[in-house]
Amino acid sequence: MLYVACEGESTEPDYLQYLNEQFGDGDDRGRQPFRIQPVCRRYGLTPSEVVEAAHRKAAGEDEAWALFDRDQWEDIPQAVKTAAEVGIELAFSHPSFDLWLLLHFQPFGGAQGGSTKLVIEKLRQAKGADAFKNYDKKSDKSIKGPRRDALKGREGNAVAHARSLVASCPHGACKPAHAKTEPIDRDAEPQSSQEWAARSGHAPNCPVLQRDPSTDVWRLLVALGIHTDGN
Ligand SMILES: [Zn+2]
Secondary structure: OEEEEEOOOOHHHHHHHHHHHHHOOOOOOOOOOOOEEEEEOOOOOOHHHHHHHHHHHHOOOOEEEEEEEHHHHHHHHHHHHHHHHHOOEEEEEEOOHHHHHHOOOOOOOOOOOOOOHHHHHHHHHOOOOHHHOOOOEOOEOOOOHHHHHHHOOOHHHHHHHHHHHHHOOOOOOOOHHHOOOOOOOOOOOOOOHHHHHHHHOOOOOOOHHHOOOEEOHHHHHHHOOOOOOOO
């Protein structure tokens, strides 16, 4: 059981539910079963509130992740600091979680300055992503039915594309092979914000808000054993 807190009202909870249904039973090649308990609010949470929600649910015992994106950035440094203090894993996306969906279908690069518009346009047009043609039209950002089907079997591509964004980070010293995906040692000393945010593979002195574009969601899939990281 792990808790994953998020700020979105449909995309992220739908996606987490998809992971449960598609991969949660484990497999006969030794992958362990898991159960994600999404902790999401209908009207959204700030990144700090996401971290606090994950922390409350996990109560220092279960594994917990905080999923948030660049939208409400004022709060992000505080969210990272709290996460480091209480040992909540971060899955940050810049500019948005939509980038993670897009990476299932194609690579993507180039700074977006926090705007998710181009990412969504690319997703609507991506090869194999017909089900996303109307994504975010009439406020429909759900991931159900045909959209789930379109993601199936493409998680390896998404992980590879997300890792390559770490390698091509403009900072220059960021390496996907430096990412940490093993369970957190709850008895260890709390880490600094910089060390904690470096679990993504970005260098400790690569500012979170300048990881543009990037998404750490791939680490969640590796941590769950859904995908091996290719190291
Ligand atoms: Zn970086």
